[in-house]
Amino acid sequence: MFYISCLSGLKKMELRVHSLTESWAIQIVSLSKNCPSLTELRIHGWIPEEAIRVFQKSQIRPDCALTIEGYRCKGGKQCSHMNDCRETVKIHLNAGGFSMEILRPPLFGN
Ligand SMILES: [Zn+2]
Incomplete structure (x- = not known):
């Protein structure tokens, strides 16, 4: 498993990943815990259900806000x-806990 290390004084971090795997999600949550100076963490990418489940059951430091923006598949397992199964979602994990909003559908494919 890879490891994202915390640099001293790191405040803000933005990551773009192709697909947010379960191990990415676990790493991101642990980074927010292990990096006391970090206040904002933004992730962009495809968000599989297993990553959403990790964030749902995780807690992070109350003074660190995690935002994940990307697509998820609404088509199930x-x-x-092949069809238009994507929806754009924005996940928040912060002092208020986990929340997910569904944004408008993507205008362009990629
Ligand atoms: Zn799909």
Whole structure:
């Protein structure tokens, strides 16, 4: 497993990942815990259900706000991603806990 290290004094971090795997999600949550100077963490990428589950059951430092923006598949486990199964979501994990908003559908494919 890879490891994201915390640099002393790091306040803000933005990451773009192709797909937010479960191990990415675990690393991101532990980074927010292990890095006391970090106040803002933003992630962009494809968000699979297993990553959402990790964030749902995680807690982070109350003074650190985590925002994840990206697409998720609303087609379920058997989805072949051939149809328009994507929806744009924004996940917040902060002092108020976990919340997820569904944004407007993507205008362009990629
Ligand atoms: Zn799909």
